[in-house]
Amino acid sequence: MEKGRRPNLSPKKKMGKKSPTDTADPEKRQQTIGFALHGKDVLGAAKTGSGKTLSFLIPVLELGKNHEFSAGLIIGGKDLKNESEKIHRTNIIICTPGRLLQHMDETAAFHASDLHMLVLDEADRILDMGFADTIDAIVENLPKTRQTPLFSATQTKSVKYLKAKFSTPATLEQNYVCELHQKVNMLFSFIRSHLQKKVIVFFACCKEVQYLFRVFCRLRPGMPILALHGKQQQMKRVEVYNDFIKKKNAVLFATDIAARGLDFPAVNWVLQFVCPEDANTYIHRVGRTARYKEGGEALLVLLPSEEESMLSQLQEKKVPINRIHSIMHFKWTCYE
Numbered sequence: 558m559e560k561g562r563r564p565n566l567s568p569k570k571k572m573g574k575k576s577p578t579d580t581a582d583p584e585k586r587q588q589t590i591g592f593a594l595h596g597k598d599v600l601g602a603a604k605t606g607s608g609k610t611l612s613f614l615i616p617v618l619e620l621g622k623n624h625e626f627s628a629g630l631i632i633g634g635k636d637l638k639n640e641s642e643k644i645h646r647t648n649i650i651i652c653t654p655g656r657l658l659q660h661m662d663e664t665a666a667f668h669a670s671d672l673h674m675l676v677l678d679e680a681d682r683i684l685d686m687g688f689a690d691t692i693d694a695i696v697e698n699l700p701k702t703r704q705t706p707l708f709s710a711t712q713t714k715s716v717k718y719l720k721a722k723f724s725t726p727a728t729l730e731q732n733y734v735c736e737l738h739q740k741v742n743m744l745f746s747f748i749r750s751h752l753q754k755k756v757i758v759f760f761a762c763c764k765e766v767q768y769l770f771r772v773f774c775r776l777r778p779g780m781p782i783l784a785l786h787g788k789q790q791q792m793k794r795v796e797v798y799n800d801f802i803k804k805k806n807a808v809l810f811a812t813d814i815a816a817r818g819l820d821f822p823a824v825n826w827v828l829q830f831v832c833p834e835d836a837n838t839y840i841h842r843v844g845r846t847a848r849y850k851e852g853g854e855a856l857l858v859l860l861p862s863e864e865e866s867m868l869s870q871l872q873e874k875k876v877p878i879n880r881i882h883s884i885m886h887f888k889w890t891c892y893e
């Protein structure tokens with residue numbers, strides 16, 4: 558955490574100089590909130606589901622309460638034109654990196670001179686996307702009095718000081734299986750044997766989600782199936798999200814749009830039907846379960862050709878994962 562007076566934030570060059578705050582620790586979280594309330598820039602990083610949202614929400618609410626500021630949520634899937642008309646008048650912006658960058662590129666009116674607070678959730682994505690220099694340039698042009706809390710669940714070069722023993726919650730049981738054939742059959746039998754559970758299944762792309770959603774609805778596995786992907790409008794996504802959290806038992810087929818930042822309470826299982834892009838994506842996907850001290854289980858399905866590379870990446874990130882040699886280990890009922 559930078560203790561100086563509102564330093565210019567430069568994700569690539571400056572943030573790593575001092576140890577960022579591990580917001581998983583309640584004491585540290587209190588400290589984070591305290592620093593943010595005093596107008597300091599904060600870089601917070603903690604495991605998925607540990608409660609980072611509160612760390613930036615309290616300072617935002619305090620700032621909004623004491624000054625009649627306007628606040629805006631800038632996220633993908635919403636009407637870009639409508640956002641563009643309002644963004645230059647917004648004093649507090651809470652955003653995801655992708656959408657912020659889109660406004661920087663496409664919204665001529667985005668001058669940010671009235672900006673008092675910029676909250677960037679999932680900050681590590683900025684660096685992943687290779688936009689550190691762009692963000693540097695923008696931050697340098699923001700009003701000097703602005704404040705910028707950044708929060709992330711994965712450790713990048715800029716948050717390498719975090720000394721977590723593992724990068725996933727201790728209450729999460731993680732396994733993987735290598736399966737080349739019969740993947741769809743395996744998924745069907747998995748669902749059939751977890752009818753009393755809440756499950757999220759991650760797929761590679763929108764088309765795969767749409768296709769398998771239609772197939773599985775026809776197969777009628779015996780529990781509600783929902784689908785969440787980037788081809789849906791924001792309103793539809795919110796509807797699916799609310800529907801899923803209301804249901805006691807259900808399976809949600811999703812793309813990585815559901816992998817980060819979304820808080821789905823009481824999810825028992827995360828099944829990755831396809832190998833994630835990298836270890837960070839893996840960590841965010843499994844982070845949809847075992848949230849805030851609850852338990853959860855994760856199963857990753859790999860192709861034999863993916864095993865070596867994925868495992869070494871997970872090992873590097875200190876993800877404790879075991880191989881299951883046979884899916885029968887889970888005593889699933891096979892419906893073939």
Ligand SMILES: Nc1ncnc2c1ncn2[C@@H]1O[C@H](COP(=O)(O)OP(=O)(O)OP(=O)(O)O)[C@@H](O)[C@H]1O
Nearest residue numbers: 604605606607608609610611710818820844848849
């Ligand atoms: N002090 C607390 N006591 C009980 N529950 C809490 C507390 N703080 C946060 N939670 C709950 O924990 C869950 C996870 O919190 P939150 O969504 O802020 O996590 P996060 O760290 O932002 O996760 P992610 O990295 O996945 O975005 C939420 O349901 C939240 O209500």
